[in-house]
Amino acid sequence: KQWDQRRVREAVVSTQSTGERVFAAVYKACLDHNLYLEGSLLKPNMVTPGMQCPVKATPEQVACATVTALSRTVPPAVVGVTFLSGGQSEEAASQNLNAINNFGDKARKPWALSFSYGRALQASVLKAWQGKLENVPAAQNELRKRAYANHMACLGKYHGDIEGASAGDSLFIANHQY
Numbered sequence: 139k140q141w142d143q144r145r146v147r148e149a150v151v152s153t154q155s156t157g158e159r160v161f162a163a164v165y166k167a168c169l170d171h172n173l174y175l176e177g178s179l180l181k182p183n184m185v186t187p188g189m190q191c192p193v194k195a196t197p198e199q200v201a202c203a204t205v206t207a208l209s210r211t212v213p214p215a216v217v218g219v220t221f222l223s224g225g226q227s228e229e230a231a232s233q234n235l236n237a238i239n240n241f242g243d244k245a246r247k248p249w250a251l252s253f254s255y256g257r258a259l260q261a262s263v264l265k266a267w268q269g270k271l272e273n274v275p276a277a278q279n280e281l282r283k284r285a286y287a288n289h290m291a292c293l294g295k296y297h298g299d300i301e302g303a304s305a306g307d308s309l310f311i312a313n314h315q316y
Contacts (some may be wrong), residue, residue, distance in 0.1 A: 142193045149187030150195050154203040157185050161211035175215035180208075181254050183224040184234050197230075197237035204238050209246045218250035223258030231258040232287045232296055239294035253288050 161182070168175065185203035187195050195203075208219060221238075223231040231253070239251050253259075262284060267277035283300050290296040 146193045150203045154185045157207040180219045197233045200234045201237035201241035205241045214248035220252045220254035223255040228258045232291045236291035236296040
């Protein structure tokens, strides 16, 4: 167990360092091109050890690494950070967003911290719908549940009490390309 926690810390530190370099480069380019930061959003991943890492980080570890990376590199003038789910399960994405919003004090997080999930918002909906008209109400109910769970996570008030049809399923797709 101690070995596993050391591996998680090392993986999180490595991912955090990479994120910081990327965010710094993005904002240097934005400033070089006189981008109006007050009219912009950042749409990054959360800092996690990676979906293929055998040991998972806790939401608190994800929150600490993510907020630290953002606070070191993202200008306060940026309006908000809308996280991608990055293949996390619906539940993990909600729990991590909740932990990010609860981490530290507001001064370290001058941006709105929200979500821009695809798979982590739609998986339970699609599972409930199954392409059948008679399943539309069930699919709508799943969407309401996931939207509410993530709304509460944005407020830092999500308690993991909203289960969806695919809430715990991994949504990771190896070598995914857009």
